[in-house]
Amino acid sequence: MARHVRPFAVTVLALAAAAVLAGLLWSWLSPRVPYQITERGLVLADPSTQALIAADGWFAVITGGLGLVCGAVGWYLGRRHQLAVLLGLCAGGVLGSFVTFWVGSTFTLGVVTVEAAGQPGVTIVPGVLALTASGVRVTWPLCAVGFFGLLEGMNGYRESPLRKPYGIG
Template sequence: MARQVRAFAVTFLVLAALGVAAGLLWSYLAPRAPYMVTPQGTTLADLTTQALIGADGWFAAITGGIGVVCGVVGWLVSRRGTQLAVLAGLAAGGVAAALLTLWVGSAFTLGAVTVEASAVPGAKIVPGSLRLTASGVLVAWAFMATALFGVLEAVAGYRESPLRQPYGVRPEEWDGGSRTL
C-alpha cells in the first residue's frame, strides 16, 4: 500500500512542478489581446482579434503535448502493482498542473507583448493578461496523459494475451494449413 501511495504522490508532485514550467512557457508563447483604457474601465480594443483563441490554442498545445510525454514516461516507469496509482496520479496531477499552468501564465508576463494600433484616436491601448475563453482545454493535460497511458497498457496487455494465438494454436504448432479437422 505504501508503494502505491508513494507512486501516486511522486507522479502528482512531478506533474504539479511541470505545471509551473508550462505556465511560464504559455506566458512566453501565447498572444495577448489588446485592451483599450476608457473612463468606464478596460474593454477589448479589437473585437475581431484572434488573440483570445490563440491563447486557448497555445494552452491546449502545450498542456496536451506535455500530457503525451507524461503518459509515456508514466507508463515506462510504472512497475507491476503501481500502474493504477500512477494512472490516478496522472489524472489528478494533470488537472492540478493545468490549473497551475493557468495561474502562472496569467500572473506573469513573459515574451514579446505587441499591441495593435487603436481605431479610436488618442485612446490608450494596453496588452491584456492571458486568460482562457474555452475552459474545456483545462482537461487536455490529464486527458492526453491518461489516454496514452491506457493505450500503451492495452497494447502491452494484448502482447501477453492468449488472444494473439488464434484458436489457441501456437505458431510453432501450425503446420501451414494442411491440418484437417
C-alpha cells in the same frame, strides 16, 4: 495500500513541477488581447481579434503535449504500480493544468505586443492572459491517461496468449 502512496505522490509532484515550466512557456508564447481605456473602463479594442483563441490554443498544445509525454513516461517507469501512477497522472494532470493557468496568467514573459487599429488619442493596453474556453483545462489529464491506456492496451495485446489462439506462429 501504503506502498501505492509513494508512486502516486511522486507522479503528482512531478507533474506539478512540470506545470510551472509549462505556465512560463504559455505566458511567453501566447499573444495578449488588446484593450482600450475608456471612461467605462477597459473595452476590447479589436472585436475581431484572434488573441483570445490563440491563448486557448497554445494552452491546449502545451498541456496536451506534456500530457502525452507524461503518459508515456508514467507507463514506462510505473510498471510495478500502474494503478497508482494512472491515478497520479489523472490528479497531477488536473493540478498541473491549474498550476499552468495560474503561473501563465500571473507572470508575463516575452515581449507583449498589442496590435489594434486605435483612434487618435485612445490608449491601447495589453490584457491579462486568460482562458475563454475553460474546457482546455482537461487536456493534460485526458491526454496523459488516454495515452497511458493506449500503451497498456497495446502491450497487453502483444503479450496476450489469445493473440495466437491455436499456437500458430
